[in-house]
Amino acid sequence: MELETLAKLNMARQARKAAVVATDLSGGVVRLILEGEPVPGPLGEEVAKAFRSGKAAMAEVDGRSFFLNVHLPPPRIVVIGAVHISQALARLAPVAGYDLTIIDPRTAFATEERFEGVELIADWPEDVLRERPLDAYTALAAVTHDPKIDDFALSEALRVGCFYVGALGSRKTHAKRVERLKGLGRSDEEIGRIAAPIGLDIAAASPAEIALATLAQIVQAFRRRDLVTDG
Amino acid sequence: MTASEILDPLLTAQTWREGGREVAIATVVETWGSAPRPSGSHLVIDGDGNFEGSVSGGCVEGAVITEALDVITSGVPKMLEFGVADEAAWRVGLSCGGKIRVYVERLA
Numbered sequence: 474m475e476l477e478t479l480a481k482l483n484m485a486r487q488a489r490k491a492a493v494v495a496t497d498l499s500g501g502v503v504r505l506i507l508e509g510e511p512v513p514g515p516l517g518e519e520v521a522k523a524f525r526s527g528k529a530a531m532a533e534v535d536g537r538s539f540f541l542n543v544h545l546p547p548p549r550i551v552v553i554g555a556v557h558i559s560q561a562l563a564r565l566a567p568v569a570g571y572d573l574t575i576i577d578p579r580t581a582f583a584t585e586e587r588f589e590g591v592e593l594i595a596d597w598p599e600d601v602l603r604e605r606p607l608d609a610y611t612a613l614a615a616v617t618h619d620p621k622i623d624d625f626a627l628s629e630a631l632r633v634g635c636f637y638v639g640a641l642g643s644r645k646t647h648a649k650r651v652e653r654l655k656g657l658g659r660s661d662e663e664i665g666r667i668a669a670p671i672g673l674d675i676a677a678a679s680p681a682e683i684a685l686a687t688l689a690q691i692v693q694a695f696r697r698r699d700l701v702t703d704g
Numbered sequence: 705m706t707a708s709e710i711l712d713p714l715l716t717a718q719t720w721r722e723g724g725r726e727v728a729i730a731t732v733v734e735t736w737g738s739a740p741r742p743s744g745s746h747l748v749i750d751g752d753g754n755f756e757g758s759v760s761g762g763c764v765e766g767a768v769i770t771e772a773l774d775v776i777t778s779g780v781p782k783m784l785e786f787g788v789a790d791e792a793a794w795r796v797g798l799s800c801g802g803k804i805r806v807y808v809e810r811l812a
Contacts, residue, residue, distance in 0.1 A: 474729060474809055474811055474812065475811075475812050476721045476722070476811055476812065479714065479717060479718050479721070479729075479811060480718055482714065483714055483715055483718050486714070496731075496807065496809075498733070498783065498807065501780075501781045501809060503809075528742075528743070528744075529732075529733075529742070529743040529744030530743065531734055540733040542743075542744045543744065
């Protein structure tokens with residue numbers, strides 16, 4: 474591989490763009506293909522398959538062996554709400570390899586002191602997500618309990634197909650939320666994707682335990698998603 | 705540095721090469737049975753044998769590094785195969801019972 478190709482690949486990865494590296498194993502020629510870039514012929518079909526599955530694979534094309542390595546953006550977590558649970562989640566997420574961003578317009582909650590070393594944006598989700606859109610490789614956890622802050626982000630997460638959408642709140646709170654999200658134009662099927670109450674059922678009681686249950690549920694959603702696209 | 709960038713072998717390879725070091729990239733291209741690292745995993749090696757990443761659970765890295773130093777010198781890519789069946793040939797194997805093929809190329 475040429476350094477220039479590697480630099481372009483790393484740039485794409487940092488910009489959260491999916492890429493396939495096609496290596497011709499007989500000749501050693503390496504080609505970088507960014508998602509959406511047209512590749513004609515049988516190799517193109519194999520590349521499209523690799524993007525879909527997200528799995529690296531060997532491919533025989535015109536009697537030549539290719540190795541197709543798929544680089545999908547690393548999963549990340551966006552948390553709506555700078556609450557107690559978020560403080561714990563912000564510490565746990567990096568251990569599991571997830572980057573994490575917290576958004577909360579309430580400056581009393583979103584303080585540097587409470588979230589030292591964490592990417593924290595004290596602004597409305599409507600404004601932040603316009604600049605930094607959610608994507609399919611993002612998990613969204615809404616934990617403020619406040620419809621004014623949570624609802625837009627939840628609706629947006631469902632619309633763009635975040636691999637995980639979770640919302641804190643009792644079943645009663647969630648029933649009301651479902652009605653509001655319908656009002657925002659979300660379908661029953663989309664709304665059905667929301668994990669609520671949030672987190673795997675491990676009988677979590679403390680904020681830290683709820684954060685752990687949520688992170689485990691995010692990991693599960695990401696890994697199961699791989700299995701689904703596999704078929 | 706963000707959590708996903710720490711220990712990222714491809715970023716390390718770029719930094720090393722731009723800093724003037726010779727670099728080889730090893731990639732798992734095929735696995736059979738219970739292989740510890742999936743296809744597409746990288747190990748990057750510099751001319752002094754420093755490395756980052758992994759292609760197995762630490763079972764065959766030593767052998768890959770030795771081969772990588774050859775690849776850095778010759779510039780010719782190599783396909784390596786490791787597994788229980790090849791234990792005699794390579795004197796290293798995968799204790800998990802799996803088999804892997806590793807492609808080693810020079811970063812030009």
